[in-house]
Amino acid sequence: MRPLWQVVLMALLGLTNFGSAQRDILRDIVRALKEPRPATELLARTPMFVITNDESLFNFFRSHLPPVHNAEFVPLKDLATRLDEMLTTERSVVVLIDRSRGDLTIEQRSLLPYDLTLIRRQDVMDVVSHDGTWLARGFANPQSEVPVRIATWNPDERLDEEWLWCRLQQAWRRRQELSIPDETDAFRLVYAESDFLPGLIADCYADFVVVQLSTPAMERWRETLAAMLTELLNPKGIFERGDMDTRLREKLPPRVGPVRGETPPERLTITENGLRFWVDVWKGHKTGFYLDQRDNRRRAAPYLMGERVLNAFSYTGSFAVYALRAGAKEVINLDTSAEALRLAEENAALNGFEGRVRSLEGNAFQVLRKFRDEGERFDAIVLDPPRFAPTKAVLENALRGYKDINWLAMRLVKQGSYLVTFSCSGMVSPELFQQVLFAAALDAKREVLILERLTQSRDHPILLTFPESEYLKGFLCRVE
Numbered sequence: 162m163r164p165l166w167q168v169v170l171m172a173l174l175g176l177t178n179f180g181s182a183q184r185d186i187l188r189d190i191v192r193a194l195k196e197p198r199p200a201t202e203l204l205a206r207t208p209m210f211v212i213t214n215d216e217s218l219f220n221f222f223r224s225h226l227p228p229v230h231n232a233e234f235v236p237l238k239d240l241a242t243r244l245d246e247m248l249t250t251e252r253s254v255v256v257l258i259d260r261s262r263g264d265l266t267i268e269q270r271s272l273l274p275y276d277l278t279l280i281r282r283q284d285v286m287d288v289v290s291h292d293g294t295w296l297a298r299g300f301a302n303p304q305s306e307v308p309v310r311i312a313t314w315n316p317d318e319r320l321d322e323e324w325l326w327c328r329l330q331q332a333w334r335r336r337q338e339l340s341i342p343d344e345t346d347a348f349r350l351v352y353a354e355s356d357f358l359p360g361l362i363a364d365c366y367a368d369f370v371v372v373q374l375s376t377p378a379m380e381r382w383r384e385t386l387a388a389m390l391t392e393l394l395n396p397k398g399i400f401e402r403g404d405m406d407t408r409l410r411e412k413l414p415p416r417v418g419p420v421r422g423e424t425p426p427e428r429l430t431i432t433e434n435g436l437r438f439w440v441d442v443w444k445g446h447k448t449g450f451y452l453d454q455r456d457n458r459r460r461a462a463p464y465l466m467g468e469r470v471l472n473a474f475s476y477t478g479s480f481a482v483y484a485l486r487a488g489a490k491e492v493i494n495l496d497t498s499a500e501a502l503r504l505a506e507e508n509a510a511l512n513g514f515e516g517r518v519r520s521l522e523g524n525a526f527q528v529l530r531k532f533r534d535e536g537e538r539f540d541a542i543v544l545d546p547p548r549f550a551p552t553k554a555v556l557e558n559a560l561r562g563y564k565d566i567n568w569l570a571m572r573l574v575k576q577g578s579y580l581v582t583f584s585c586s587g588m589v590s591p592e593l594f595q596q597v598l599f600a601a602a603l604d605a606k607r608e609v610l611i612l613e614r615l616t617q618s619r620d621h622p623i624l625l626t627f628p629e630s631e632y633l634k635g636f637l638c639r640v641e
C-alpha cells in the first residue's frame with residue numbers, strides 16, 4: 162500500500178485579533194516550512210487543504226507559500242463533512258487555529274507554552290514547535306476536543322503495530338511485577354496514557370478481557386488488539402464496553418458486544434484478595450467493577466468493624482463484603498440503584514455472609530439526613546460517591562455536595578470510629594478535598610484525624626506528565 166501522508170499544521174494564536182504578533186508567528190512557521198527539517202520537509206512539497214475559521218488567516222498563509230502547495234480554503238465548520246475526502250487523498254491538511262476562540266485544545270498542558278506544529282500521518286501526529294523542534298508523538302482525532310493524545314516523547318518510536326504489541330507486553334509485565342495477578346483475577350491491564358497507550362483501557366475479569374477504545378487509532382486496531390490480547394493472556398473472549406462518555410466526546414459511536422472468542426455471560430465471578438464477587442460486564446458501571454478501589458478495600462477493611470457499618474454509595478457492595486470478613490456484624494448498603502443493591506446482596510451470600518447485609522435504596526443526601534434526625538449512629542461509614550465534578554463549571558456545587566455528605570457522616574459515626582471517604586472527581590485535588598473535610602469537621606463540631614491517605618489501585622498508576630490520570634483520592638479518618 163502506498164504511504165498516505167496527512168499533515169496538519171496548527172498555528173495556535175494567543176489573541177483574538179489577527180495582528181502583528183500573529184503575523185510574526187505565521188512568518189516563523191512559513192520560514193520553518195521552507196527549511197529542510199525532517200518534521201517540516203513534507204509540508205514544503207505537498208499540496209494542501211487549509212482548514213481555518215478565518216479566511217484572512219488563510220489568505221495571509223497562502224500568500225507566503227510557493228504555488229506548489231495549491232492551498233485550498235476549507236472553513237472549520239466544514240471539517241466534519243470534508244474529513245473523509247481529506248483523509249483519502251495525498252494532500253496535506255493544514256489547520257490554522259485561533260486558540261483564543263477555543264476551537265481546539267491540547268490535552269497535555271506541559272505543551273501549551275509552545276506554538277505547535279502538528280504533523281499528521283493517518284492516525285499518528287507529531288507535535289513540533291514552531292521553530293521545527295520535535296516534541297512528541299501521539300494519536301490524532303481532528304473530530305475531538307483533544308486533537309492529539311501524546312503516546313511518546315521519543316522520536317524513534319513509531320506508533321505502529323509492533324509498538325502496540327510491545328506496549329501491551331510491558332503493561333502486562335508491570336502488573337506481574339507488582340504481583341497483582343496473585344491478588345486477584347480482576348485488574349486493569351492497560352490504563353490508557355499511564356501505560357503509554359492513550360485511548361485504550363483493558364480490564365481483565367477472570368477469563369475475559371473487557372476493552373474500551375476511545376481514539377480512532379484504537380478503533381481501527383480493534384481486531385489487531387483482540388488478537389494481541391488473545392496471544393498475551395489467552396482469555397476465553399474479548400468484550401467491548403464502548404458505551405462511555407469519552408467515546409461520545411471523541412465522536413465515536415457507542416459499541417457494546419463481543420470482539421473475539423466467547424461472549425461473556427450476563428454476569429461472571431471474580432476473586433479479589435480471597436473474596437468473590439459477581440460482575441456484570443454488560444451493564445455494570447465502568448467495565449463492570451470498581452477495580453480502582455481494590456487496594457483501598459483491603460486497607461480500609463480493618464477499620465470497618467463493629468455492630469453496624471454504613472456503606473453509602475455502595476454499588477455492588479464490595480466494601481461491605483470486606484467489612485463482613487473483617488468482623489462487622491452488619492453492613493447497610495445504601496445506593497440509588499436497586500439492581501446494584503441486588504447484586505450486593507448476592508455478593509454477600511457468595512462469600513457466606515447472607516443475612517448480614519441490609520439494602521437501602523435511596524438518595525444518600527436524604528437518607529443520611531433522615532438517619533441524623535432519627536439519632537442513628539454507626540461504628541464505621543464508607544462514603545464513595547460518584548463523580549460530582551465532571552467539569553470545572555460544576556466544581557463549586559460539587560464541593561458543596563462533598564461537604565454536605567461528609568458533614569452528615571461525621572455526625573453519624575460514633576465517637577472514636579472511622580470514616581473512609583472518597584472523591585473520584587479529577588477536578589478535586591487531594592488538597593482541596595482535605596479542605597472540604599476540614600470545613601465539614603468544623604460544621605459537624607468533630608475532631609477528625611487523618612490516618613491514611615488513599616488513592617487509586619496500583620493497576621491505575623498516575624503518570625507524572627499526565628496529571629489527569631490521577632482522579633481517585635480518599636482519606637481514612639478517625640472521628641473523635
Ligand SMILES: C[S@@+](CC[C@H](N)C(=O)[O-])C[C@H]1O[C@@H](n2cnc3c(N)ncnc32)[C@H](O)[C@@H]1O
Pocket residue numbers: 450451454473474475476477478479480495496497498501523524525526545546547548585
Ligand atoms: C463510585 S460508585 C461506588 C463504588 C463502590 N464503592 C465499589 O467499590 O464498588 C458510586 C455509586 O453511587 C450510586 N449513587 C449515585 N448517586 C447516589 C445518591 N445520590 N445516593 C446514593 N447512591 C448514589 C451509584 O449508583 C453508584 O453505585
